Structure formats: C-alpha cells, structure tokens
Amino acid sequence: MEKTVLVELTSKQIKLTEGIVLVVLFGSIAAGLGLMYLWFPLGIAMFCIAGIAFLAFCGIRVWRWWVNG
Numbered sequence: 001m002e003k004t005v006l007v008e009l010t011s012k013q014i015k016l017t018e019g020i021v022l023v024v025l026f027g028s029i030a031a032g033l034g035l036m037y038l039w040f041p042l043g044i045a046m047f048c049i050a051g052i053a054f055l056a057f058c059g060i061r062v063w064r065w066w067v068n069g
Contacts, residue, residue: 014060024049025050028049031046
C-alpha cells in the first residue's frame with residue numbers, strides 16, 4: 001500500500017515538472033520568434049534556452065519511464 005502511494009506521489013511530481021518544462025519550452029520558442037525582430041542575439045539566446053528546455057523534457061520523459069516502468 002505504501003509503495004503504491006509513493007509511486008503515485010512520484011508520478012504527480014514528474015507530471016508537474018514535465019508541465020513546467022513544456023511551458024518554458026514553448027514560451028522560449030515564442031519569445032525567440034518575437035525577439036528576432038527586436039534584437040537578433042537575444043532571439044538566438046531564447047532559442048538556446050528552448051533547446052535546453054527540450055533536453056530537460058527528454059530527460060524527464062526518460063526518468064518517468066525509468067521510475068514508473
């Protein structure tokens with residue numbers, strides 16, 4: 001029983017983390033596109049942040065698969 005509750009709590013935490021990273025990912029892409037018109041280097045920096053967020057998203061997916069099977 002305790003292990004089931006622990007797995008459910010871990011699953012909820014992973015889903016929350018995944019949602020936050022997705023918001024950062026899409027927000028960075030949108031900001032990067034918008035900032036390309038204002039100042040090119042800042043737009044490129046936002047796309048770099050989007051790349052890091054994408055790698056984090058992939059890492060969370062692997063972690064979720066590893067923990068929950």
